[in-house]
Amino acid sequence: MEDHEIVHLFLQRSQRAIIETKNKYGAYCRVIARNILSNDSDVEECENDTYLAAWEAIPPHLPRKFPVFLGRLTRNIALDKHGYNTAKKRNREFEVMLTELEGCLASPRTVEKEYEAGELANLISQFLYDTEVRARNIFIRRYWYSDSIGDLAMRFNMSSSKVKSILFRTRKKLRAYLDKEGGYL
Amino acid sequence: MKREELFREIGSIDDHLIEAAGNYEKAKGKRGISKKWMTALVACLVLYSSTSTVLLATEYYKHQSKELYIRYLTAEDMKLEPAEEYDAEKFLRALKSDNDEHVYIATNRLVECFNDPKLRIKALNELKPFVANDNQKIADAAAFAVDVLSKSYQSPYIYKLSDGSMIFTLFNHYSDYGSQNVLWRIKDNVLKVYLSFSEPSMYIKELIPSPDRKLVAVVTCSNKSEFIEIINVEKGRVSPELVESARVKFGAQNRLDTWIRSDHENYSFANNIEWKDNDTLEFEGSLAYQDTEMIKNVTVAYAFSKKDLKVTGLNQAKNP
Numbered sequence: 001m002e003d004h005e006i007v008h009l010f011l012q013r014s015q016r017a018i019i020e021t022k023n024k025y026g027a028y029c030r031v032i033a034r035n036i037l038s039n040d041s042d043v044e045e046c047e048n049d050t051y052l053a054a055w056e057a058i059p060p061h062l063p064r065k066f067p068v069f070l071g072r073l074t075r076n077i078a079l080d081k082h083g084y085n086t087a088k089k090r091n092r093e094f095e096v097m098l099t100e101l102e103g104c105l106a107s108p109r110t111v112e113k114e115y116e117a118g119e120l121a122n123l124i125s126q127f128l129y130d131t132e133v134r135a136r137n138i139f140i141r142r143y144w145y146s147d148s149i150g151d152l153a154m155r156f157n158m159s160s161s162k163v164k165s166i167l168f169r170t171r172k173k174l175r176a177y178l179d180k181e182g183g184y185l
Numbered sequence: 186m187k188r189e190e191l192f193r194e195i196g197s198i199d200d201h202l203i204e205a206a207g208n209y210e211k212a213k214g215k216r217g218i219s220k221k222w223m224t225a226l227v228a229c230l231v232l233y234s235s236t237s238t239v240l241l242a243t244e245y246y247k248h249q250s251k252e253l254y255i256r257y258l259t260a261e262d263m264k265l266e267p268a269e270e271y272d273a274e275k276f277l278r279a280l281k282s283d284n285d286e287h288v289y290i291a292t293n294r295l296v297e298c299f300n301d302p303k304l305r306i307k308a309l310n311e312l313k314p315f316v317a318n319d320n321q322k323i324a325d326a327a328a329f330a331v332d333v334l335s336k337s338y339q340s341p342y343i344y345k346l347s348d349g350s351m352i353f354t355l356f357n358h359y360s361d362y363g364s365q366n367v368l369w370r371i372k373d374n375v376l377k378v379y380l381s382f383s384e385p386s387m388y389i390k391e392l393i394p395s396p397d398r399k400l401v402a403v404v405t406c407s408n409k410s411e412f413i414e415i416i417n418v419e420k421g422r423v424s425p426e427l428v429e430s431a432r433v434k435f436g437a438q439n440r441l442d443t444w445i446r447s448d449h450e451n452y453s454f455a456n457n458i459e460w461k462d463n464d465t466l467e468f469e470g471s472l473a474y475q476d477t478e479m480i481k482n483v484t485v486a487y488a489f490s491k492k493d494l495k496v497t498g499l500n501q502a503k504n505p
Contacts, residue, residue: 065200067207075196083189101188101195121197128202140206143195 003066010058018051025067029074035146036078038091046081050074075144093148101143103171104178120178127177131170138163139170271297273304280311285320292326293355293365296333299376309334322359329357333371347398348372348419352379354389362406363388370418379418385450386412397463400489404458409450413458415466415489424489428453431485432472435496441474441481452477455485464489469499 001020009017026047033046053073063069082090128136138156141147153160279291292315298304312334315327332340333353343353350372356365366389370379382389386405393402399419405412415424429451436443445451452473461467467486474481482499 065204068200068203071203071207072196076193079189079193079196098188098192101191104191105188120191120194124195125199125202128198136202137206140198140202143192144198144203144206 007058007063007066010054011062018055021051021054021070022047025070028067029070032071032074032145033078035148036075036082036091036094037085038094039085039089042078042081042085046074046078049077053077071145075146094146097142097146100167100171103168104175123178123181124174127174131173135166135170138166139174142167273298273301273308277308277311280315285323288315288318289320289323289326289359292323292330296330296355296369297376299334299371305334325357329355333376344392344394344401345398346394346401346418350418352392352401352418354392360388362408363390365389366405368392368403380416380423385410385448391458393458393460393466395460395463395466399463402458402460402466404455407450409452411454412451413455413466413468415487417489424487424492425494427466427468427485427487427494428455428470428472430494431470431483431496432474434494435470435472435481435483435498436474438496439481439498441479443474461486464491470496 001024006017006020006024009020029047029050030043033043033050037043037046050070050073054070057069057073061069082094128139131139134156138152141152141155142149147155149160149163152163156163273295276291276294279287280295282288282291292312295308295312298308309331312327312330315323316331318324318327329340329342332338333343338345338351340353342357343351345351350370352368352370354364354368358364366382366386367378368380368389370377380403382405385407387407388405389403390406390411391402391404393404394400395402399417401416401418403414403416405414411428413427415427416422429445429449432451432453433443433445435441454471455468456471458466458468465486465488467484470483470485472481472483473479484497484499486495487493
């Protein structure tokens with residue numbers, strides 16, 4: 001079933017919308033959730049919460065890109081669950097990924113600037129559009145899809161150390177870019 | 186800003202970017218084998234795999250009957266047939282022996298006739314005269330055996346539990362240290378061994394039921410150590426051994442040198458064992474460290490349902 005047909009089912013408040021979403025994007029949502037959470041039951045719960053969130057969001061929201069919309073919901077729900085879990089239960093691989101992002105944050109001595117919701121995301125988007133395609137995709141696969149370094153190495157046909165080095169350089173450039181654009185972080 | 190907030194913000198980047206990265210093919214640009222060759226290769230592999238599997242399976246079944254396969258060796262397997270069976274007649278004969286030790290052992294072992302109605306009556310009749318035996322140990326053992334076999338269950342050594350079953354030991358206080366290290370249970374009028382202990386739990390020193398009779402603290406010992414386990418007989422759950430657990434925990438809390446010996450003797454003891462409520466057992470422990478060079482007196486409390494062990498020092502000033 002095409003994405004616009006599934007969205008149409010949501011708009012009609014048809015229960016089939018959930019079934020069709022699960023059939024087409026269940027595995028996709030689970031992969032995103034599993035990259036953030038370590039517990040299988042949490043992943044399953046996160047997937048179901050995603051369908052519920054989509055059901056509540058459409059209408060009035062009308063997603064332009066349905067898989068991105070679902071992935072974003074899954075990602076946010078999984079992140080909430082990750083925060084709720086105790087340190088012992090957390091996905092270590094994801095913790096490593098979050099630690100990497102600390103490199104983009106300002107030092108505690110600097111004064112943080114308040115920002116509007118979505119404003120920072122727009123800046124990051126601008127930065128990524130200006131970044132070389134391969135480095136951009138590696139960055140997004142790492143920090144949006146939460147892919148592991150091993151998966152990235154396989155996907156982009158390069159060594160793990162090369163992936164780490166590209167990510168390091170991109171994070172460094174992002175930090176500089178955001179500093180230049182107004183000291184956001 | 187927190188790293189989680191940055192991660193969430195990255196989640197809101199432009200849809201096109203996410204979609205493009207999502208569609209980025211795995212190992213793009215990597216030279217691979219053409220589809221045609223890949224299909225041929227897979228077909229060959231499938232053919233080879235299925236042929237070899239069939240051949241291996243055939244060989245396996247051919248030799249299956251010849252293969253020696255033992256999944257688990259039980260003590261009974263090791264003895265080979267005919268297995269040793271309980272021989273009531275042997276013990277009935279032993280009652281007529283002049284050897285007091287044999288008579289004492291036979292008296293206790295005849296309780297095992299309980300599940301056979303004919304043997305039970307026979308053993309009961311044979312044992313009754315021994316209740317008045319000059320040897321106090323034999324007389325006590327006979328009184329206990331008669332109590333069980335006659336199903337009157339009046340002996341203080343029989344512990345009646347909340348589920349209607351009863352537990353007891355045989356060879357009660359045969360030694361200064363305690364009774365035989367086997368726990369028997371009568372449930373639904375059937376006698377069975379419930380639990381037996383191995384060295385260093387050589388004797389059952391004491392059975393202490395909880396006030397509601399759902400749990401039983403079993404105190405076992407050797408000539409060097411004491412051990413306590415709590416059993417929920419009905420549900421078949423057993424706590425960790427508490428004296429050694431307390432010793433290890435207290436040792437870790439106070440950075441004491443806590444070795445576990447290969448013979449599992451801990452040279453530690455428990456006193457004033459009592460149930461504080463239906464779930465919590467408390468006792469004073471005398472815990473040995475550094476090959477008994479150091480003795481620490483502690484209070485131990487164990488909550489069975491929470492699996493919570495608390496060990497606190499007692500009169501530490503007295504200890505060097």
